[in-house]
């Protein structure tokens with residue numbers, strides 16, 4: 001809990017899993033929030049707390065947070081793509097120095113890039129989405145499926161191996177785990193190459209629980225992702241880990257409040273878009 005007095009709170013920002021309508025402030029049945037069907041969250045919170053309130057897709061907000069306060073902070077950049085690789089896979093886009101929301105406010109659903117059109121069933125209804133392979137849930141599911149064939153592995157001793165268990169077993173040389181991990185990083189790299197070629201960003205930032213594997217994830221994804229992109233996109237880009245880490249969620253919510261409400265508010269909040277951040281444009 002931040003030790004800030006209530007009088008100093010000028011606005012409320014909410015970073016929430018999508019789909020949602022950031023303009024109307026309505027949550028639209030996110031798969032991980034069962035029962036939240038067309039909930040007018042912004043008006044509810046605004047009324048309860050008596051402060052101007054905004055909501056944004058958490059990965060979209062994450063892109064802005066990394067751009068202003070994280071990996072983008074110390075770099076002269078205008079274009080950043082953020083991936084969150086967690087229970088699911090999400091994405092956010094900062095293009096030409098601004099958040100890109102798209103016509104319905106749902107741009108940047110990078111977890112549903114198709115990496116294999118006849119591939120695994122995804123929760124969204126399509127086949128072969130990135131999320132169906134590279135989310136923590138899918139990494140664990142793929143390991144379980146491999147174990148079910150009877151292939152020997154140290155993971156067989158665990159009741160319900162997680163993505164983290166797979167990463168650790170791969171590091172320890174377990175063949176099954178190494179195969180699952182290598183497949184995961186190869187699929188992620190292919191998605192990176194797609195994104196580099198579509199958006200030609202200076203930076204792709206990777207965050208979320210699965211990226212706690214650190215270099216074990218970043219090194220192969222960065223190397224193969226850059227190698228597969230077209231020359232100009234490759235030469236102008238880098239792929240890095242989130243610099244905000246576990247603080248990303250709260251910083252994301254704040255960043256969105258600053259971005260959407262900063263101009264309307266007096267006092268400290270009006271100047272809150274980071275002073276001294278070289279890439280920021282008001």
Ligand SMILES: [Zn+2]
Nearest residue numbers: 112122124129
């Ligand atoms: Zn999907």
